Amino acid sequence: GLGDDWEILFIQGGATTQFAMMPMNFLPADGTADYLDTGVWAHKSIAEARHFGNVNVAFDGTQCNYDHVPGSDEINQTEGAAYFHYCSNNTVFGTRFENIPDSDSPLICDTSSEMFGRPFDWDRHCAIYAGAQKNLGPSGVALVLLKKDFAEQGRTDLPSMFCYARHSKAGSRLNTPPTFGIYMMGQVFNWIHEQGGLTEMERRNSEKSSIIYDAIDTSGGFYTGLAQESSRSHMNVSFRLPTEELDDRFVEEAAAEKMDGLKGHRDAGGIRASIYNAFPREGCECLASFMKEFAARNG
Ligand code: PMP
Numbered sequence: 001g002l003g004d005d006w007e008i009l010f011i012q013g014g015a016t017t018q019f020a021m022m023p024m025n026f027l028p029a030d031g032t033a034d035y036l037d038t039g040v041w042a043h044k045s046i047a048e049a050r051h052f053g054n055v056n057v058a059f060d061g062t063q064c065n066y067d068h069v070p071g072s073d074e075i076n077q078t079e080g081a082a083y084f085h086y087c088s089n090n091t092v093f094g095t096r097f098e099n100i101p102d103s104d105s106p107l108i109c110d111t112s113s114e115m116f117g118r119p120f121d122w123d124r125h126c127a128i129y130a131g132a133q134k135n136l137g138p139s140g141v142a143l144v145l146l147k148k149d150f151a152e153q154g155r156t157d158l159p160s161m162f163c164y165a166r167h168s169k170a171g172s173r174l175n176t177p178p179t180f181g182i183y184m185m186g187q188v189f190n191w192i193h194e195q196g197g198l199t200e201m202e203r204r205n206s207e208k209s210s211i212i213y214d215a216i217d218t219s220g221g222f223y224t225g226l227a228q229e230s231s232r233s234h235m236n237v238s239f240r241l242p243t244e245e246l247d248d249r250f251v252e253e254a255a256a257e258k259m260d261g262l263k264g265h266r267d268a269g270g271i272r273a274s275i276y277n278a279f280p281r282e283g284c285e286c287l288a289s290f291m292k293e294f295a296a297r298n299g
Helices: 014-026 040-049 164-169 179-195 197-217 244-256 281-298
Strands: 006-012 032-037 054-060 084-087 107-110 127-131 141-147 236-240 271-274
Touching: 006 014, 006 164, 006 179, 014 040, 014 107, 014 127, 014 141, 014 164, 032 040, 040 054, 040 084, 040 107, 141 164, 141 179, 179 197, 197 236, 197 281, 244 271, 244 281
Parallel strands: 032 054, 032 084, 084 107, 107 127
Antiparallel strands: 006 141, 127 141, 236 271
């Protein structure tokens, strides 16, 4: 759904490099950019932007332990901001923006942990980026989408590898590109098309996540979701048990049943089930039935 007015770039260094490149190219030293602090990665992107200009934290999610993404009444925008940056899916706490936030300035989005997991209104944005390793391909490359008229406003007096204008002029072949990663992304994009595209990805992800959210909601309070219902991610389902000791036992016993990697990120605690595009529905069903059985034994 991207028209000819978009530049499509493959850039090395993952999404973290994009945290720095966006402000390097688009935030003047005397300018201000609005950022929504909605999670661990959004927080890191703010720290990177501060190297280059002023940041207005238009929403401070540390106050609510990142349990939701803000509605427009919670966002304090700067008039004339260079851009407005947000993270559409917060990997660690498991929240997402169901709707794109309203912004008066150019919208930039980090979609690393849900890119191509659902249809997206690209044209509301000026720049969108994603590290590859969740839904796209091997780690190390970022897919960067830039509206051409926005890209033209970027700085050109930068070292080449950090300058979008140069990447764009060279067709993402400014130096030797990470060929394997780009090739694999192509394979994954073809797979997505064959499965029915982004609408089908969203249908599957919505069903997959509901299976686990239902297990949380019908547990009579044994499991508590970390995210408020209206902000629930379809990619990362986070919850906790009544005690940390039970969290640990859950992780251990699940691993013995071959369900591994469920321990929540250290900043969030609890449990996190990451169920990206490649993760099958059967895995979610398996986890949900384990959750029911575990609650019956320990509740
Ligand atoms: N943004 C988000 C939302 C992420 O989930 C991650 C990685 N987990 C990053 C940025 C950083 O990505 P990378 O490791 O590719 O730099």
